[in-house]
Amino acid sequence: xxxxxxxxxxxxxxxxxxxxxxxxxxxxxxxxxxxxxxxxxxxxxxxxxxxxxxxxxxxxxxxxxxxxxxxxxxxxxxxxxxxxxxxxxxxxxxxxxxxxxxxxxxxxxxxxxxxxxxxxxxxxxxxxxxxxxxxxxxxxxxxxxxxxxxxxxxxxxxxxxxxxxxxxxxxxxxxxxxxxxxxxxxxxxxxxxxxxxxxxxxxxxxxxxxxxxxxxxxxxxxxxxxxxxxxxxxxxxxxxxxxxxxxxxxxxxxxxxxxxxxxxxxxxxxxxxxxxxxxxxxxxxxxxxxxxxxxxxxxxxxxxxxxxxxxxxxxxxxxxxxxxxxxxxxxxxxxxxxxxxxxxxxxxxxx
Numbered sequence: 001x002x003x004x005x006x007x008x009x010x011x012x013x014x015x016x017x018x019x020x021x022x023x024x025x026x027x028x029x030x031x032x033x034x035x036x037x038x039x040x041x042x043x044x045x046x047x048x049x050x051x052x053x054x055x056x057x058x059x060x061x062x063x064x065x066x067x068x069x070x071x072x073x074x075x076x077x078x079x080x081x082x083x084x085x086x087x088x089x090x091x092x093x094x095x096x097x098x099x100x101x102x103x104x105x106x107x108x109x110x111x112x113x114x115x116x117x118x119x120x121x122x123x124x125x126x127x128x129x130x131x132x133x134x135x136x137x138x139x140x141x142x143x144x145x146x147x148x149x150x151x152x153x154x155x156x157x158x159x160x161x162x163x164x165x166x167x168x169x170x171x172x173x174x175x176x177x178x179x180x181x182x183x184x185x186x187x188x189x190x191x192x193x194x195x196x197x198x199x200x201x202x203x204x205x206x207x208x209x210x211x212x213x214x215x216x217x218x219x220x221x222x223x224x225x226x227x228x229x230x231x232x233x234x235x236x237x238x239x240x241x242x243x244x245x246x247x248x249x250x251x252x253x254x255x256x257x258x259x260x261x262x263x264x265x266x267x268x269x270x271x272x273x274x275x276x277x278x279x280x281x282x283x284x285x286x287x288x289x290x291x292x293x294x295x296x297x298x299x300x301x302x303x304x305x306x307x308x309x310x311x312x313x314x315x316x317x318x319x320x321x322x323x324x325x326x327x328x329x330x331x332x333x334x335x336x337x338x339x340x341x342x343x344x345x346x347x348x349x350x351x
Contacts, residue, residue, distance in 0.1 A: 012037050015068035018080030019044035019053040022103050025299035027057040029306045040074050069096040083182045087112035094123040101128040101309045106326055108182025113330050117323035128309040128319035129326040132301035133192040138269035138282035152259030157237035159197050161190040164248035176219030184221030186333045190241040193251045195329040204229035207335040208345035214244045227336045
């Protein structure tokens with residue numbers, strides 16, 4: 001293969017499907033990791049988007065999906081299309097024998113999310129999911145403190161994602177609508193912070209909550225959510241999420257344990273231990289992507305996810321966030337919305 005393609009040994013050929021707004025940090029990551037990966041081509045049904053992608057990033061494009069799926073030298077697909085397309089496209093990738101790195105969420109519907117995971121597992125292929133906030137240095141440090149018992153037993157926790165999206169954001173056809181996106185602030189925006197939360201503390205046993213759509217925009221998904229969570233060991237937690245908080249504020253996770261308290265504000269961690277010691281990691285707490293420009297953030301954590309995905313393929317192991325791991329945050333979101341629809345608390349389901 002090396003002689004015919006001209007790429008160094010071990011350098012993987014990948015394709016990109018979906019060249020919209022979400023493709024930029026992926027393309028930048030692919031360029032950064034060009035010593036490990038070769039882009040065989042990017043595809044969008046839109047000729048305009050293909051031309052724009054090629055001009056902006058200097059990466060090749062193809063004019064059909066089959067040009068990627070039928071390429072025997074291509075081992076993986078970065079799938080960056082809208083959520084309502086995921087189940088179908090992942091199934092096609094699996095049938096073609098391609099590993100997939102999937103932009104969140106797994107799919108627009110609970111059934112579709114499970115179908116995505118089942119298709120890849122059934123084909124014996126690797127599925128990675130772009131839930132990149134777990135790769136923040138502050139989050140990794142807090143996860144370590146939780147594992148080694150520094151914070152003691154968790155007693156109480158709170159999540160706040162008070163972001164802003166302006167009218168222009170919702171002008172794109174289908175944005176904020178169940179038919180395309182599958183969900184609102186929980187599935188589209190807060191999913192990253194909720195995934196970090198679930199990664200740190202696991203899933204609760206029961207959830208109560210309310211979800212509503214504000215008068216700011218004409219969408220059929222929620223943009224304001226308040227929820228309460230109860231864990232089997234007695235810990236209680238709250239979730240406050242909205243895209244109606246102008247001009248947008250850093251997302252926040254607070255955990256109070258028997259050994260001290262931790263606060264994640266954006267990409268900054270502050271820990272105060274009962275004995276008096278303090279731990280501080282990360283930047284000044286400002287968040288990027290929480291205001292009117294959803295793409296105003298560095299691509300460094302996308303690059304970390306892509307690097308881990310490539311490592312997983314090379315080492316024959318699951319990525320840090322694979323399909324099964326991503327299903328956990330989906331189950332939490334589903335439970336909150338079921339609780340809101342039913343006006344009562346509900347059990348969090350298992351797969």
